[in-house]
Amino acid sequence: MPVVHEITRDDLGNQIGTDGNITVSLIGEGRMFKRRAVKGAGSENAQEVCWLVAEIDGVRLYQNGNQIILTRQDMNP
């Protein structure tokens, strides 16, 4: 099974996302969501991918495994 992030809020309303290994905390205003994909759909090599995205004022942090990207770009798996 692929790792799909969990997104929750703490007692202060901050958004917390984790893949069970790495935790990303978004403190204050902003949004957090999962960018999911099925790569190789329609083939036996299909693979599910999940990125965690945290965004503040158009700046996005993408986290996938040990890789983190900080950018204003709209990126897809």
Add this chain to the structure above:
Amino acid sequence: MAATVQIVEKNGAGGAQTDKTSGTIRFKNADNSTVDTSNPMVKPGAGTDYSFEKWLRMNVSGGTYTEITNVKAYMDGSNGLGTGVALYAKAVASYTTPAEATGTAGYTDAFTYTSGSPLTLGAGPYTSTGEKADHLVMMLTVGTSASGGITPSETLTLAWDEI
């Protein structure tokens, strides 16, 4: 928790679903989801052989989620199907029985849809289970310069945002 998402192929007048998330989508000269060598594409002596349309759609079959947005599809940007073989795509809201394509009008070369410039299937938000967003309608053409045999597979990606 997360949504359980399938990519389904729809066939026939009623749009019967077949889960193709990890199953081969075979372009052919018939409206069915069977992966076989019946009704094959034919290298024409002149002109172009058009496949039947493939009507594909996101289907949320279960799981727990709040909403899905920003549904899109794209390829890897490089046509690996071989010389003389092309793949086209478009987004369509309402289902109609798949028919044999007769031209490329209304379609776009599927390989121009990449991770940096995907085909938008729906902004959403979508909730609950069932089919979501527009259909991804694809069709394949074979020209006179094509080689025989089964083409290599290509990589279609369906992506969405989820909370």
